[in-house]
Amino acid sequence: MLIVMKSMATQDQIDVVISQIEQNGFTAHVSKGDIHTVIGAVGGKTIDAREIELLDGVEKIVKITSSYKLASRTFHPENTVIKLKNCEIGGKEISMIAGPCSIESEEQMDATAAALAQYGIKILRGGAFKPRTSPYSFQGLGEEGLKIARRVADKYNMCLTSEVMEISQIPLMLDYVDIMQVGARNMQNFNLLRELGHINKPILLKRGLCSTIEEWLMSAEYIMSGGNMDVILCERGIRTFETATRNTLDISAIPVIKKLSHLPIIADPSHASGLRDKVAPLSRACIAAGADGLIIEVHNNPEKALCDGAQSLFPNQYGELSAQLKTIATAVGRIF
Numbered sequence: 001m002l003i004v005m006k007s008m009a010t011q012d013q014i015d016v017v018i019s020q021i022e023q024n025g026f027t028a029h030v031s032k033g034d035i036h037t038v039i040g041a042v043g044g045k046t047i048d049a050r051e052i053e054l055l056d057g058v059e060k061i062v063k064i065t066s067s068y069k070l071a072s073r074t075f076h077p078e079n080t081v082i083k084l085k086n087c088e089i090g091g092k093e094i095s096m097i098a099g100p101c102s103i104e105s106e107e108q109m110d111a112t113a114a115a116l117a118q119y120g121i122k123i124l125r126g127g128a129f130k131p132r133t134s135p136y137s138f139q140g141l142g143e144e145g146l147k148i149a150r151r152v153a154d155k156y157n158m159c160l161t162s163e164v165m166e167i168s169q170i171p172l173m174l175d176y177v178d179i180m181q182v183g184a185r186n187m188q189n190f191n192l193l194r195e196l197g198h199i200n201k202p203i204l205l206k207r208g209l210c211s212t213i214e215e216w217l218m219s220a221e222y223i224m225s226g227g228n229m230d231v232i233l234c235e236r237g238i239r240t241f242e243t244a245t246r247n248t249l250d251i252s253a254i255p256v257i258k259k260l261s262h263l264p265i266i267a268d269p270s271h272a273s274g275l276r277d278k279v280a281p282l283s284r285a286c287i288a289a290g291a292d293g294l295i296i297e298v299h300n301n302p303e304k305a306l307c308d309g310a311q312s313l314f315p316n317q318y319g320e321l322s323a324q325l326k327t328i329a330t331a332v333g334r335i336f
């Protein structure tokens with residue numbers, strides 16, 4: 001952290017700043033310029049920078065290191081590659097996750113997965129516990145749904161990801177899923193994140209509806225600080241003033257995350273747009289922008305889906321998209 005003093009700052013004010021940062025375990029490096037004195041605070045514990053900013057004579061604070069360490073590329077320059085039983089996430093190969101919004105029945109899951117298997121899908125999605133805006137909407141099949149999805153995933157040699165909404169569901173879900181999904185609405189459920197830091201399955205951490213990239217990485221840090229380093233970030237659209245789409249896909253988050261963090265980042269064009277006809281163009285853009293993969297809603301019969309049918313692709317649409325993505329992936333040096 002650098003503390004820039006006002007041009008009129010007195011020696012007494014500079015001394016107060018130095019003593020305050022030293023009390024917090026930092027070493028002060030003072031450099032006096034013609035106009036400003038700048039104090040570098042090195043080492044030490046975390047400190048609320050606002051406490052220093054409020055001191056007399058301080059003009060501004062410049063943060064040098066990020067508050068997230070484990071998630072930061074500075075502390076881990078190599079990309080993290082997460083190994084699953086049948087594939088890797090974050091390596092050269094693009095990881096595609098597909099399946100319905102929610103698990104509805106054995107027939108639905110089987111028909112959807114059978115179609116997706118033809119297109120090379122290795123990770124199946126499907127929610128058993130659904131975070132619905134209305135308490136009257138379909139809330140998911142719970143454990144029965146997890147059993148169905150597991151049977152179907154095994155039948156087609158796929159991994160399974162499903163959303164965990166609360167701590168009490170973790171032991172149950174550990175028996176069924178390969179990747180635990182944390183939904184956008186739970187990105188800052190810090191108690192849940194802490195518990196997920198103690199399990200040994202990868203976590204798919206969706207970006208919160210109104211969260212900044214820094215807040216998102218801090219949430220990853222919560223999981224990682226518990227010992228679980230296998231975090232996959234997922235950009236799923238954020239709230240903006242725009243109403244033409246369900247959310248606004250923040251494509252720039254992809255290169256930003258790639259620079260700030262070593263964690264894999266995938267994108268969810270289905271929840272970002274909320275509309276089936278927008279899914280393919282956004283998917284193409286995300287792969288071109290450097291995403292490590294996509295999570296896409298696909299349903300064998302979207303018009304009858306119990307949840308998010310309007311944003312779910314028909315299986316043959318996924319097939320067409322997948323062929324286009326192969327071309328784009330190759331163009332940006334990835335394997336599809």
Ligand code: PEP
Nearest residue numbers: 101183184185206236271
């Ligand atoms: C989902 O993936 O089904 C879901 C609810 O996503 P999000 O948490 O991004 O809204």
Ligand code: MN
Nearest residue numbers: 101297307308
């Ligand atoms: Mn959905």
